[in-house]
Amino acid sequence: MQQNIFEKEFAKETVFKDRNLVTPHYTPPILPFRERQIKEMGEILSFSLKGKKTDNLFLYGKTGTGKTSVAKHVVQQLLDFSVKQNLNVEGCYVNCRNHNSKYRVLIKIVKDLYPEENFLGFSAAFVYEKLLDYARKGKEFVVVLDEVDKVKDLDELIYSLTRGNDELDKGSVSIIGISNNLMFKDRLDPRTKSSLCEQEMVFPPYNAEELREILKQRAEMAFKSRCVQSSAINLAAALAAQESGDARTAVMLLLRAGEICDKKGSDKVTDEEVKRAKSKVEEEIILSMISTLPKQQQFVLYTISSLTLQKKGVTRITGEKEEGVLFSGEIYEEYQRIAKSHHSDIISSRWYRQYISELEMYGLIFTTASGKGIRGQTRLIKLGFDAKKIREILGKEIAN
DNA sequence: CCTCCACAGGAAGCGCAGGAGT
DNA sequence: ACTCCTGCGCTTCCTGTGGAGG
Numbered sequence: 001m002q003q004n005i006f007e008k009e010f011a012k013e014t015v016f017k018d019r020n021l022v023t024p025h026y027t028p029p030i031l032p033f034r035e036r037q038i039k040e041m042g043e044i045l046s047f048s049l050k051g052k053k054t055d056n057l058f059l060y061g062k063t064g065t066g067k068t069s070v071a072k073h074v075v076q077q078l079l080d081f082s083v084k085q086n087l088n089v090e091g092c093y094v095n096c097r098n099h100n101s102k103y104r105v106l107i108k109i110v111k112d113l114y115p116e117e118n119f120l121g122f123s124a125a126f127v128y129e130k131l132l133d134y135a136r137k138g139k140e141f142v143v144v145l146d147e148v149d150k151v152k153d154l155d156e157l158i159y160s161l162t163r164g165n166d167e168l169d170k171g172s173v174s175i176i177g178i179s180n181n182l183m184f185k186d187r188l189d190p191r192t193k194s195s196l197c198e199q200e201m202v203f204p205p206y207n208a209e210e211l212r213e214i215l216k217q218r219a220e221m222a223f224k225s226r227c228v229q230s231s232a233i234n235l236a237a238a239l240a241a242q243e244s245g246d247a248r249t250a251v252m253l254l255l256r257a258g259e260i261c262d263k264k265g266s267d268k269v270t271d272e273e274v275k276r277a278k279s280k281v282e283e284e285i286i287l288s289m290i291s292t293l294p295k296q297q298q299f300v301l302y303t304i305s306s307l308t309l310q311k312k313g314v315t316r317i318t319g320e321k322e323e324g325v326l327f328s329g330e331i332y333e334e335y336q337r338i339a340k341s342h343h344s345d346i347i348s349s350r351w352y353r354q355y356i357s358e359l360e361m362y363g364l365i366f367t368t369a370s371g372k373g374i375r376g377q378t379r380l381i382k383l384g385f386d387a388k389k390i391r392e393i394l395g396k397e398i399a400n
Numbered sequence: 401c402c403t404c405c406a407c408a409g410g411a412a413g414c415g416c417a418g419g420a421g422t
Numbered sequence: 423a424c425t426c427c428t429g430c431g432c433t434t435c436c437t438g439t440g441g442a443g444g
Binding site: 103327328329349350353354357369370374375376377378379 | 404405406407408409419
């Protein structure tokens with residue numbers, strides 16, 4: 001008799017108790033080291049329970065610092081409490097990466113309010129009225145806009161949402177904006193800025209100590225008991241902390257390490273698996289950052305990684321030596337050659353500089369102003385990740 | 401000291417796509 | 423269906439800057 005192909009997979013030994021709990025989507029019920037932010041946010045939102053409009057709130061901090069988790073957590077608690085006490089508070093979460101225009105955000109909100117109806121195709125004004133109708137029933141409405149910097153016409157969205165408050169005598173609309181881009185705030189229309197940022201909260205990165213606690217807590221929930229060595233947790237925390245203090249990377253390390261264990265039939269996560277997971281997670285992070293970049297920007301980054309591999313280092317006139325540092329100008333020249341050889345257009349040097357600034361913002365490269373020993377004013381550019389990996393990944397990306 | 405270098409980065413404008421208004 | 427409008431990606435043009443070199 002032939003064996004069902006799933007039988008073997010199903011019976012396979014695993015170190016996981018519940019694998020879902022170490023995926024990035026999962027929000028744990030307890031958020032360590034964010035008590036202050038939770039309390040502060042709770043205080044701000046509590047006004048809605050008394051039937052008042054709460055201040056709009058803007059959260060920022062790097063990726064994996066718990067912004068989304070805290071926001072979801074507090075809003076959920078608010079809604080739970082509201083239901084229990086029979087109060088008129090309503091909330092909604094929108095990820096603006098998927099809903100990246102005023103219209104799409106409004107559609108998403110209204111669809112959450114009226115799940116059985118479909119508003120796709122209706123005019124923006126109609127959808128907006130629908131939203132106000134809802135608030136007119138005396139609802140205090142809290143909208144969480146995650147990755148709010150991705151909205152194309154953000155000024156108008158914020159304006160529309162806040163304008164609602166003037167037209168309503170009962171009920172209100174409050175906004176919680178989340179962003180990991182600090183610069184973005186300064187590019188906003190001053191009016192938008194002042195209304196969105198009535199209150200602000202900063203989320204600092206976690207340090208190694210804090211990450212260790214977080215991972216310990218997750219490991220206990222997600223893995224079978226005694227399947228994860230404590231030294232492995234320490235290592236994962238240390239690795240994530242020196243990279244960025246990003247809890248998401250730290251958790252991903254644990255997840256991939258566990259998967260590596262399962263694959264080779266081992267029943268214990270040790271330093272060895274974490275080390276191997278590190279390279280895998282790094283690749284995933286690089287790929288997720290790189291794949292959405294414009295083609296020309298990919299060429300620029302590819303050029304930087306190629307040159308980094310070719311050159312051993314720059315000797316300054318002062319005698320000190322630095323590894324893997326490139327001049328802005330030489331990159332642009334090489335970029336033109338590479339783009340040409342791919343029969344691609346070539347961007348102007350001005351726009352190239354713009355791309356360089358963006359790459360720095362994403363943390364893919366580091367730049368420093370040329371100081372003593374270098375003639376003229378230029379930027380010295382250094383890769384933020386392993387050159388070989390970036391070139392390898394980009395090579396595939398550019399090919400298609 | 402002045403001049404030149406090798407860029408940085410602001411301002412203005414251009415062509416295009418996609419949405420709103422009619 | 424048609425114009426009009428607007429944001430976006432990009433170019434062109436330009437002024438600014440810190441140090442090298444004479």
